[in-house]
Amino acid sequence: MFDIDALRLLVAVAGTGSFTKAAAGLDYTQSAVSRRIAALERAAGGPLFERLPRGVRLNPAGRALHRHAVDVLDRLSRAERELAVLRTGHGGLLHVGAFPTANISLVPTALRAFRQAWPAVEVVAVEGRSDTLTARLADGALDLAVVSDYPSGLPAAEGVTTTPLCGDELFVALPRGHRLAGADAVGLRELRDEAWLQDAYGDRPTVLADACARAGFTPRKIIRIAEWTGKFGYVAAGLGVALVPSLAAWAVPDGLVLVRLTDPGLRRTLHVALPATPLPAALALRGLLRDGGPGQ
Template sequence: MWETESLRLLVTVAETGSFTRAAARLNYTQSAVSRRIAALELRAGGPLLVRLPRGVRLTPAGRVLHRHAVDVLDRLARAERDLTVLHAGDGGALHTGAFATANIALLPAALRALKDARPEIDVVAAENPTGTLMRQLADGTLDLAVVSDYPYGLPSADGITATVLCEDDLLVALPRRHPLAGSQAVDLYELRDETWIQSAYGDRPTMLADACARAGFTPGKVMRIAGWAGKFGYAVAGLGVALVPSLAAPAVPVELVLRPLTDTALRRTVHVALPETPLPAALALKEFLIEAIVERERPRSPG
């Protein structure tokens, strides 16, 4: 294995053309320089320097190793600078993740604020279910994730801490021409004859099924649509109604209205999750997420 200091010494000797001047620059004794260069030549399998009456110069083998040494030292210097920036929270890559509706407005708003404050940070964003996000945090793939306790509760992961960001109520999306569109709040039982537009993944428990059971009925007609754009499209066309998390409200088309439900249990808790030793940039993003929640919940003045 090539020792970094020996490579640095070779580069310095080549730059100064002298053992004496290299020793002075690196705060070595001349005899120490001679010993280390001799050890380096032994490792290289032959002479690296031609000893001249007044100084030294590189041999062909010395020029080859010198070229690689310069490249190695430059890479190490850049790595040191990158790590300094990363640990200061002023730059480097920040890998984030969120579940689908958190990526509609919440996380983008916080990331925009982070980029405005620290433009050198290189944000890498991903979207996945909460269970996947927690595993990615645990294996170091992600530096921060926005996760929720729906539908199975918040998964635990070694070395991961989660902080509550907000409660995310589920609202019902209705076409504006729907008879209940003008209601202040909707009782689920009033929607017992509706077609429900739900996730395409029908094998997992849903809040809707539990809530309908509490209201005294079972949803009779269900359409399985995977993406939110498709769900909204079907609802706009009057083909059904859908439960929509409040986090998704900014993406709801103007042809739909969102109404709260009388069943206050229809909600999930949203968390920001971080590894045990988070990056400073991740901690900064956490604060911007909290600010985004505060801004989201601030009452709007009329007009």
């Protein structure tokens, strides 16, 4: 209903008590100010000023609108300052998402370096599945996300770009008493009688399913456990085995061992996902993530 420029004129006229002085301060003509204030009064449903022999002053309706105008203009000014800070990367918030195993070491290491290089930027960290993070990035809720093509392929969303970050080898986690726990590497077919712990649901193909198909068998049983702590607990109890990425290696408890698999396809690729117009701080963090990837 109310034009922002007209609200600025309202505040200026109220502050100077004169259409003429307000016009001079804002580089308007006096007649232009009079027209804009008249239009504002029509939008407000009646007069906003008392016309005096020398100047004008706000009437009760004008004082009410003036309070809101000052608040609105202050909020807009703060928004402009905040946007300017965000675009230059010298402050503001940076919303960063990552899937769970990326948060074990890769992302925290990069964020520690980022905090030292960009101390004025406050990072808001979010954890979730890669498809959820990609959707949140597309919705504008995240500024950067670390995502993976494991277990069901790299998620995609309109307006989101992804660039490869690093590769990550997949090991099999076995209890220490397992018959293959001391092997340097095992073929997947040697584990064909095992139950597998996996959190992926639905009919989409997974890395594990594809690898087992290449090895000539179908897993006899899939146990659906979402969290890594639960998977490790099941493996330690001898109830199944699980694929574990190298990023999670140091978090594996002492009762388990990680053994390499001979299938070269048992790898995943990590990606950095960004919106179409990334913030400078997000681009800086992407560089730090690249510096800290496995093998760097």
